[in-house]
Amino acid sequence: SQTIHQWPATLVQPVGSPLSLECTVEGTSNPNLYWYRQAAGRGLQLLFYSVGIGQISSEVPQNLSASRPQDRQFILSSKKLLLSDSGFYLCAWGPNQPQHFGDGTRLSIL
């Protein structure tokens, strides 16, 4: 069966510090991979999606970036975090539908 792992579960970072969140999928090959952000009490906002290694599409311009160095690995990064980057970050995968989500990373910026 397919599983998705996302870490860390929680993260507290100072403004201006770098960020790296990692997501891996097991039990499938060539998945579509997605990064979402959910601000407190709000809906999911798609940040990036990838249909293959090295293929990244950005939905929202911002100081975040994503990379897919391996087929089942998706990384969300930032060189300098802003206060507005606080939120609940979710990785998801899907061959088509539905999308399955990781457990999420709760990021707090101080």
Place this chain on the structure above:
Amino acid sequence: GQNIDQPTEMTATEGAIVQINCTYQTSGFNGLFWYQQHAGEAPTFLSYNVLDGLEEKGRFSSFLSRSKGYSYLLLKELQMKDSASYLCAVREGNAGNMLTFGGGTRLMVKP
């Protein structure tokens, strides 16, 4: 682009039935999804509709009318554990399988 609307909050009584509506506007509809999300947790898939009609899965059912751009999620025999946010999401046919989510409906089930 897409516009997805659903009520922000709803309250219902344990044992009752509740209907959560979702309306959408899209240029190339290719499926509607419902997810359940408990506070602080990731969303979990509930249902998927791509054709008009009702899909039933235990206590949960989902309905779709493509001509009206309308869906609802029906929860029967409500339990306290059903207190959660319910997210409506629409997929466009030309959007690389991406989903656009509504803001979610927070359902509170009271005894």
